[in-house]
Amino acid sequence: MSDFKSDFLHVLSTRGFIHQVSEPEALDDLARTSRITAYIGYDCTAPSLHIGHLLPTMMLYWLQQTGHRPIALMGGGTTRVGDPSGKDESRKVLSSEIINENLVSIRKTFSKFLKFESDGGNAVMANNADWLNTLNYIDFLRDVGRYFSVNRMLAFDSVKLRLERQHELSFLEFNYMILQAYDFAELNKRYGCTLQMGGSDQWGNIVNGIDLGRRLNNARLFALTAPLITTASGAKMGKTAAGAVWLNADLLSPYDYWQFWRNTEDGDVVRFLKLFTILPLEEVTRLAALQGGEINEAKKVLATEATALMHGRASAEQAADTAQKTFEQGALAENLPTVEVPRAELDTGLGVLTAFVTAGLVASNGEARRQIKAGGLKINDATITDEKTTLTTGALTPQGVIKLSLGKKKHVLIKPV
RNA sequence: GGGGGAGUGUCCCGAGUGGCAAAGGGGGCGGACUGUAAAUCCGCUGGCUAAGCCUUCGUAGGUUCGAGUCCUACCUCCCCCA
Numbered sequence: 001m002s003d004f005k006s007d008f009l010h011v012l013s014t015r016g017f018i019h020q021v022s023e024p025e026a027l028d029d030l031a032r033t034s035r036i037t038a039y040i041g042y043d044c045t046a047p048s049l050h051i052g053h054l055l056p057t058m059m060l061y062w063l064q065q066t067g068h069r070p071i072a073l074m075g076g077g078t079t080r081v082g083d084p085s086g087k088d089e090s091r092k093v094l095s096s097e098i099i100n101e102n103l104v105s106i107r108k109t110f111s112k113f114l115k116f117e118s119d120g121g122n123a124v125m126a127n128n129a130d131w132l133n134t135l136n137y138i139d140f141l142r143d144v145g146r147y148f149s150v151n152r153m154l155a156f157d158s159v160k161l162r163l164e165r166q167h168e169l170s171f172l173e174f175n176y177m178i179l180q181a182y183d184f185a186e187l188n189k190r191y192g193c194t195l196q197m198g199g200s201d202q203w204g205n206i207v208n209g210i211d212l213g214r215r216l217n218n219a220r221l222f223a224l225t226a227p228l229i230t231t232a233s234g235a236k237m238g239k240t241a242a243g244a245v246w247l248n249a250d251l252l253s254p255y256d257y258w259q260f261w262r263n264t265e266d267g268d269v270v271r272f273l274k275l276f277t278i279l280p281l282e283e284v285t286r287l288a289a290l291q292g293g294e295i296n297e298a299k300k301v302l303a304t305e306a307t308a309l310m311h312g313r314a315s316a317e318q319a320a321d322t323a324q325k326t327f328e329q330g331a332l333a334e335n336l337p338t339v340e341v342p343r344a345e346l347d348t349g350l351g352v353l354t355a356f357v358t359a360g361l362v363a364s365n366g367e368a369r370r371q372i373k374a375g376g377l378k379i380n381d382a383t384i385t386d387e388k389t390t391l392t393t394g395a396l397t398p399q400g401v402i403k404l405s406l407g408k409k410k411h412v413l414i415k416p417v
Numbered sequence: 418g419g420g421g422g423a424g425u426g427u428c429c430c431g432a433g434u435g436g437c438a439a440a441g442g443g444g445g446c447g448g449a450c451u452g453u454a455a456a457u458c459c460g461c462u463g464g465c466u467a468a469g470c471c472u473u474c475g476u477a478g479g480u481u482c483g484a485g486u487c488c489u490a491c492c493u494c495c496c497c498c499a
Contacts, residue, residue, distance in 0.1 A: 259453080266454050293452040327453055367446085370461055376447040407446075409453055 006031035007066040015274040019200045019227040027222045038063055038195035039071035039187050044079040044102040048248035049109050055226050059197050061113045071124040072110045074103050077132030078179050109247050128183050147215045156204040177205045184209025185216045195222045254311040258319035261303035269298045277305035336411050343416040349390035359404050359412040378405040
């Protein structure tokens with residue numbers, strides 16, 4: 001598979017991005033001899049992209065880096081329908097207002113990876129609401145619907161699984177793949193887009209678009225999917241206690257983002273370095289040679305590089321520095337997440353339970369009590385044994401803060417104001 | 418339209434004879450061991466002003482000292498017949 005001649009496919013292939021490609025030779029030729037335009041569609045179901053979106057987005061990055069033109073397609077229209085792929089449950093129907101807010105919020109992420117025209121690049125940001133919202137039903141059925149065979153649609157995994165497991169699949173969702181296919185054909189017409197990329201679960205939807213493009217525009221279109229990323233121990237990636245690993249800094253701080261990558265399993269480090277950083281492969285190979293505890297060095301590189309890509313080099317270095325002080329020197333790092341508390345509350349004595357809840361380390365007083373019993377809570381690195389303990393100004397460190405810890409990894413500073 | 422079945426700790430799957438804050442998993446969190454890893458072992462996994470109180474088994478009523486469990490109506494899903 002790595003005998004691709006075009007830079008684009010060569011890079012994707014050697015870094016481990018490729019799961020399936022339709023007509024690999026033809027696409028390779030096209031990418032070698034011309035500038036291709038490719039797109040990836042994004043849902044607007046949440047106010048931020050998360051780790052799961054990072055892999056496809058890296059493909060757009062490499063696409064542009066190897067001289068081609070990426071389109072980030074926001075699903076302003078399709079999000080109103082909901083993609084049933086890989087899900088048993090129907091999506092909640094989101095209001096147009098929320099979808100729009102999400103869309104605006106998500107847009108910011110792309111500017112980190114892609115150069116748009118405003119930055120002197122050629123990347124395009126499109127929104128399928130532009131053409132989907134104004135579709136006329138009868139016209140659409142006659143022009144597009146005629147090319148879709150229900151027999152065939154029923155055979156697609158996204159549909160088949162629902163039917164087999166006897167889960168509801170509404171007609172609304174059933175139409176999702178038609179709309180996505182239409183997106184591809186429309187982007188081909190508007191921008192000369194000839195390639196759609198996505199996660200492996202998108203294969204069926206993409207192939208539908210290829211067929212429709214041929215029928216509507218007589219165009220030759222291609223599909224390229226990325227593998228579904230699971231961790232070495234088989235868990236789906238991107239879930240933590242706090243929920244999804246968000247890409248927006250206001251939902252997940254650069255420090256926490258760094259920590260996420262730092263805690264990568266051994267078996268994943270090399271793969272992740274290739275996928276989620278832009279380090280040269282020679283460098284990755286060098287890091288791959290590390291054994292045993294030395295792998296931690298590779299993990300730090302992974303964390304810093306991945307964070308730098310997302311939040312900038314400065315934030316990444318700061319996160320690395322904070323982690324180094326906290327974990328390796330046992331020192332108090334001032335850049336740990338900080339929660340401000342009125343000084344008056346410390347004067348009168350703040351209950352530990354309340355303090356940990358306020359800091360966001362535990363969800364309720366009850367959980368705080370349980371954690372104390374289990375020996376999981378610490379004040380300034382001293383394990384709490386009595387839930388009646390109170391925090392006073394006496395607990396302030398020379399730096400004027402109090403360090404609260406949950407377990408070994410989660411720390412929050414309390415700062416009086 | 419007729420007949421049959423199902424909805425359980427709001428993360429998921431799932432047991433449940435009228436005494437149930439409700440078995441068991443998975444996941445998650447904490448502890449031990451480590452390398453901020455994995456594996457393994459142990460503990461925890463509704464809320465509160467906590468030997469008590471409050472809220473939970475699709476929804477709303479009812480029977481009962483007491484209901485996830487019985488009755489009625491309704492909602493949603495599945496299967497068979499039309």
